[in-house]
Each structure stands twice: as structure tokens, then as C-alpha cells.
Amino acid sequence: MKAAYIEKFGGPEVLQYGDLPDPMAGPGEVVVDVHAATVNAADWKFRAGEYTRHANVKFPQIPGRDFSGVVSAVGEGADLKVGDAVFGVLAAGKEGTYCEKIAIAANIVAKKPDGLSHINAAALALTGLTAVNSVEDTLQLKRGEKILIQGGAGGVAGFAIQLAKHLGATVVTTTSAANMAYVKSLGADEVIDYNAQNFTRVVSGCDAVFDTVGGDVAKQSFAVLKPGGRAAFIASGAEAPKPDRTDVKALRPPVPRSRKAMERVAHLWAEGAIKPPEVKLYKLAQAAEAHRVSQGRHFRGKLVFQVR
Ligand SMILES: NC(=O)c1ccc[n+]([C@@H]2O[C@H](COP(=O)([O-])OP(=O)(O)OC[C@H]3O[C@@H](n4cnc5c(N)ncnc54)[C@H](OP(=O)(O)O)[C@@H]3O)[C@@H](O)[C@H]2O)c1
Numbered sequence: 419m420k421a422a423y424i425e426k427f428g429g430p431e432v433l434q435y436g437d438l439p440d441p442m443a444g445p446g447e448v449v450v451d452v453h454a455a456t457v458n459a460a461d462w463k464f465r466a467g468e469y470t471r472h473a474n475v476k477f478p479q480i481p482g483r484d485f486s487g488v489v490s491a492v493g494e495g496a497d498l499k500v501g502d503a504v505f506g507v508l509a510a511g512k513e514g515t516y517c518e519k520i521a522i523a524a525n526i527v528a529k530k531p532d533g534l535s536h537i538n539a540a541a542l543a544l545t546g547l548t549a550v551n552s553v554e555d556t557l558q559l560k561r562g563e564k565i566l567i568q569g570g571a572g573g574v575a576g577f578a579i580q581l582a583k584h585l586g587a588t589v590v591t592t593t594s595a596a597n598m599a600y601v602k603s604l605g606a607d608e609v610i611d612y613n614a615q616n617f618t619r620v621v622s623g624c625d626a627v628f629d630t631v632g633g634d635v636a637k638q639s640f641a642v643l644k645p646g647g648r649a650a651f652i653a654s655g656a657e658a659p660k661p662d663r664t665d666v667k668a669l670r671p672p673v674p675r676s677r678k679a680m681e682r683v684a685h686l687w688a689e690g691a692i693k694p695p696e697v698k699l700y701k702l703a704q705a706a707e708a709h710r711v712s713q714g715r716h717f718r719g720k721l722v723f724q725v726r
Pocket of ligand 1: 458459460544545548568569570571572573574575592593594595596597612630631632635652653654672673712715716717718719
């Protein structure tokens with residue numbers, strides 16, 4: 419199969435395009451012919467060698483965590499059939515969707531809704547899984563609450579804005595001037611241009627914060643919470659930052675993989691609560707270029723590989 423892969427950790431230039439062996443379906447697994455896979459920020463962190471758990475990996479390594487495609491082989495005991503259109507996210511800690519075929523446990527993928535394209539299904543896979551786990555399961559956002567979502571133009575935050583509105587919350591979000599109209603189109607009630615205004619001066623009284631930016635933005639986010647408020651962080655590593663006050667909670671969503679969670683994502687799309695993000699398409703052979711854009715961190719929505 420064709421794949422984008424690395425033979426060593428390093429900058430975007432270490433990404434190569436070429437032939438690697440096809441995977442086989444083990445017990446409980448299916449092989450999926452990948453139609454679309456996306457670029458997530460985790461992919462360039464992996465490519466750069468930032469994840470210590472990968473210190474002893476064997477090369478070549480294929481980056482990538484989410485996909486949409488069609489089942490082409492079924493391992494013993496797997497409850498899907500050849501021809502099923504499915505989408506999903508690899509098991510936690512696994513990389514390898516920038517390619518034409520993947521093997522994955524059938525019980526963590528879901529059927530792709532018919533009207534949703536492979537490109538849009540892939541664009542909603544890890545973003546949706548993360549947003550649902552963060553906003554619904556971890557923050558347990560409720561109708562009438564106010565949430566600040568940091569980094570509104572990104573893939574995860576864009577899903578989270580729409581989900582929070584669907585749950586009946588008031589949404590404040592941060593973005594650069596270029597993306598203000600985009601985050602408003604996703605339903606944000608109040609938009610702060612983070613280059614023009616410091617959010618800690620203009621936002622207060624929030625029940626919840628969902629931070630997708632990290633760094634100082636994450637640490638300063640506690641300031642906008644009401645007493646008893648809770649904040650969830652996905653861009654600050656494996657642990658949430660420590661709050662500088664004792665009356666709020668800092669949470670790190672675990673983002674577990676499951677078919678049920680992917681079905682929740684599919685259901686939210688099917689009931690019209692979530693629309694797919696703005697998408698920029700790449701070919702697998704352009705993986706280095708896609709990583710440069712992702713690592714620059716100032717694009718909108720999702721970067722997606724059209725594999726087939
Ligand atoms: N399982 C997990 O834990 C998990 C899963 C998915 C993602 N993540 C993490 O979540 C983070 C977000 O990922 P993503 O793919 O949704 O988006 P991303 O690619 O990391 O972020 C892109 C967006 O960030 C915005 N941005 C950059 N700096 C900002 C700032 N100071 N304030 C507000 N917005 C800012 C940019 O908008 P502007 O151009 O308008 O600045 C851009 O649209 C990443 O760190 C990723 O690793 C974790």
C-alpha cells in the first residue's frame with residue numbers, strides 16, 4: 419500500500435511517501451481501505467519525537483489517528499462485514515492512518531452515516547470524539563450554563579462550540595480576527611479576538627472552560643470561572659494545569675475510544691446538531707506540507723488527506 423511515513427523523528431521534511439506492507443486483520447479486527455485521514459496536532463508532536471512513550475519505536479512509522487473508509491477484510495470474531503463504510507480513531511497510543519489500509523479493532527469503529535462523505539466523517543472523527551468526551555462526559559455541560567472555549571477556529575473547538583450550543587449553553591470563544599466570522603457561523607454567542615483583547619479582562623462568570631490552546635492561555639483560563647466552575651484541558655499534555663485558586667476544578671479528559679462514542683458523533687451529525695468543519699484537502703504525498711500548516715497553528719477547521 420501507499421503511505422506517508424517517517425524513518426526517524428524530526429521536522430516536516432522527514433515525512434516520506436512510498437510503499438509499505440499491507441496490514442492483516444487479527445482476531446476482532448477489520449482491515450479498512452482508507453478513503454480519508456486527517457492531520458491532528460498530535461501527529462506533528464509524534465513526528466517530532468515529543469511523546470516519550472514512543473522513544474523506542476521501530477521505524478518506519480506511519481503517523482495519523484483518525485480515518486474514514488470501507489471494510490475490506492474481517493478478522494475472526496469481528497462484527498463488521500466487507501463493504502461496511504466506517505469511521506473512527508485508532509486505539510489510544512497508536513499512530514498510523516496516513517496510508518491506504520489500516521487494521522483496527524472492530525469494536526472501536528462505527529458505521530459512517532450514508533449522507534456524510536468520507537472526508538467529512540474523518541474530519542469529525544478525533545475532533546468529535548474529543549469534543550464529546552470533553553464537553554459532555556468530563557465537563558458535563560448543562561443547559562443555561564456559560565462556557566469559554568479557547569481556540570474556536572480549531573477542529574476540536576469548532577465541534578465543541580456547536581455541541582455546547584446544542585446542549586443549550588451560552589458560548590464565548592477566542593480566535594484571531596481572520597476567523598471571527600467562521601466561529602460565529604458555528605454558533606458562538608460572543609467572540610474575542612485574542613490579539614486585540616486579553617480574555618481575562620472581558621470574560622467572567624463562566625461555569626466551564628474548554629481549553630484547546632495550551633500554554634499560558636490554559637493557565638490563565640481559571641480566572642474566568644465562577645466559584646465551583648470546572649475547566650477541561652486537552653493541549654497541556656497528559657495532566658491539566660494546576661489551578662491558582664482552590665474553588666474550581668481542573669480536568670483532563672481521558673478521550674477513551676469506543677464504538678458508542680463514535681456513534682454519538684454520527685448521531686449528532688445526523689440530527690443536524692453538528693456540521694463538518696471547513697476542510698483543506700491534501701494528498702498523502704503532501705504530508706510534509708500539511709504538517710507545516712498544522713504546526714503553524716493558524717488555519718481553520720481541518721486538514722484532510724483524500725486517500726482514495
Ligand atoms: N485526545 C486528546 O487529548 C486530544 C485530541 C485532539 C486534539 N488534542 C489537542 O488539542 C489541541 C487542539 O487541536 P485542534 O486540532 O483542534 O487544533 P489546532 O490545530 O491545535 O489549533 C488550530 C487553531 O488554534 C487557534 N489558535 C492558535 N493560537 C490561539 C490562541 N492563542 N488563542 C485562541 N486560538 C488560537 C488557531 O486559530 P487562529 O488562526 O484564529 O489563531 C487555529 O484555528 C492540540 O494541542 C491537540 O494536540 C488533544
